[in-house]
Amino acid sequence: MSLITPSFGLLFWMVVIFGIVFFLLAKFGFPVITKAVQTRSDHIADSLQAADEAREQLANLAQEQAKMIEETRLEQSRILKEASETRERILSQAKEDASAEAEKMLEHAKLEIAAERESAIRDIRRQVAMISVDVAEKIVRKDLDVSEGQLALIDRMVDEAEQAQLPN
Amino acid sequence: MTLLLAVAQLPARAQEAASPEEGDFDVSSFLLGHVADAYEWHITEIKGKEISIPLPCIVIEDGLHVFSSRKMAENGYTLNADGKLVNAATGARPVDISVTKNVLGLLFNAALLVLLILLCARWYRRHDVLKEKPAGLAALLEPVIVMIEQDLIKDVVGPEYRKYSPYLLTAFFFILINNLMGIFPVFPGGANITGNIAVTGVLALFTFMMVNIFGNKHYWKDILWPDVPIFLKAIPIMPLIEILGMFTKPFSLMIRLFANMLAGHIMLLSVIAIIFLTASMGPVLNGSITVIAALFGVFLDCLEILVAFLQAYVFTMLSAVFIGLAHQQPANETN
Numbered sequence: 001m002s003l004i005t006p007s008f009g010l011l012f013w014m015v016v017i018f019g020i021v022f023f024l025l026a027k028f029g030f031p032v033i034t035k036a037v038q039t040r041s042d043h044i045a046d047s048l049q050a051a052d053e054a055r056e057q058l059a060n061l062a063q064e065q066a067k068m069i070e071e072t073r074l075e076q077s078r079i080l081k082e083a084s085e086t087r088e089r090i091l092s093q094a095k096e097d098a099s100a101e102a103e104k105m106l107e108h109a110k111l112e113i114a115a116e117r118e119s120a121i122r123d124i125r126r127q128v129a130m131i132s133v134d135v136a137e138k139i140v141r142k143d144l145d146v147s148e149g150q151l152a153l154i155d156r157m158v159d160e161a162e163q164a165q166l167p168n
Numbered sequence: 169m170t171l172l173l174a175v176a177q178l179p180a181r182a183q184e185a186a187s188p189e190e191g192d193f194d195v196s197s198f199l200l201g202h203v204a205d206a207y208e209w210h211i212t213e214i215k216g217k218e219i220s221i222p223l224p225c226i227v228i229e230d231g232l233h234v235f236s237s238r239k240m241a242e243n244g245y246t247l248n249a250d251g252k253l254v255n256a257a258t259g260a261r262p263v264d265i266s267v268t269k270n271v272l273g274l275l276f277n278a279a280l281l282v283l284l285i286l287l288c289a290r291w292y293r294r295h296d297v298l299k300e301k302p303a304g305l306a307a308l309l310e311p312v313i314v315m316i317e318q319d320l321i322k323d324v325v326g327p328e329y330r331k332y333s334p335y336l337l338t339a340f341f342f343i344l345i346n347n348l349m350g351i352f353p354v355f356p357g358g359a360n361i362t363g364n365i366a367v368t369g370v371l372a373l374f375t376f377m378m379v380n381i382f383g384n385k386h387y388w389k390d391i392l393w394p395d396v397p398i399f400l401k402a403i404p405i406m407p408l409i410e411i412l413g414m415f416t417k418p419f420s421l422m423i424r425l426f427a428n429m430l431a432g433h434i435m436l437l438s439v440i441a442i443i444f445l446t447a448s449m450g451p452v453l454n455g456s457i458t459v460i461a462a463l464f465g466v467f468l469d470c471l472e473i474l475v476a477f478l479q480a481y482v483f484t485m486l487s488a489v490f491i492g493l494a495h496q497q498p499a500n501e502t503n
Contacts, residue, residue, distance in 0.1 A: 006366035026334035
């Protein structure tokens, strides 16, 4: 039956036609299309990966930022604590220093006062001794007979000595 | 197709009805006339007058003879009972490379396919694929090409698929366009090209060559010295079966496509033929049968569109499977 016996003419033409079609499409048709499609799908894949990486980087960045903020806060509180400690220390130091200085000055003043007094007493003693010597001299110089005259003399002498002493 | 054919055949029906004594509607010649190859392209019949396109006959017998199929008798040739061109005097078949109906259909469909694919390729050449989305023809064909290449060829053939995808894509689109044009009833469609064994045979032959020319060492070892007990190879039973298998694979491809497409055409035509068969049974029966046949024909046409795609897909997939099998790497070398 003619349906299942291939005819030579059609075989021949089919080989020629399919061969030409195959050559044309395999050379100028499909490779161009599939290459372009491949290029695009590669590009899409690359872009997706890049986007993924960028997102990851962004997430890392946010994490890093949070970490930095946390660190800064810790640093801040540490510095504040340190500053307050330092202030306390300086204050107490200053107080101590001031009280020590005051003590020292007081001591010094006491010593000076004591020394002054000492020298003043010594001075007075010396003056009294000198006045006594002067009085004794005057008494010795006058006539010791008349008692009234003597007493008047002594008084005069004492006054004199006093007056002589005063201008000093 | 149903409706168009029905309309096209209306005058013929009217004529038949007018002269019922002329004989019954010949179903087998009607079917064969539509699915077989011919030396002229019969388009329709108007008021008993044949309208057909004569095609060139090319015959090699004592030199090259080229003549129109209308002038067959004048050139000393005639058709035999099978409808083949023979020498009128001796009755012998010359070397016949005539441009028959199927050849013309093939030429037209091939030209259409090349045009479509090259236009699509031109779009990709002229546009930056990273900046523009495909438009027009490229947008239409790209999904199909990508589907066939990425989902079928790549998965089935394996890592070397790039080398074979042009052939497999060509085979797919070639079969698809010929299948679809075969369903389209108006000239230049309607030729039963992929339902012709010569056409499917050549396609299977190309697959056979693709499989065997590029087969790797493992493939040939599997055929000639397979991993079976030695008594199966000493008397070469297994190698013989394997070598037979080399040929049965493309043979099955050939038969599958041929039989499916031929069956589809015959089914459709049979449904149409029912209309003419019942023409003599009175207007009521004929009218109701016509409606049913037309509806059924629409359904079959839709089915045939699916089959057209499916058979192209199956042919491509099995070709890819055979190529993939010829490129298998041994699963483990110790065997």
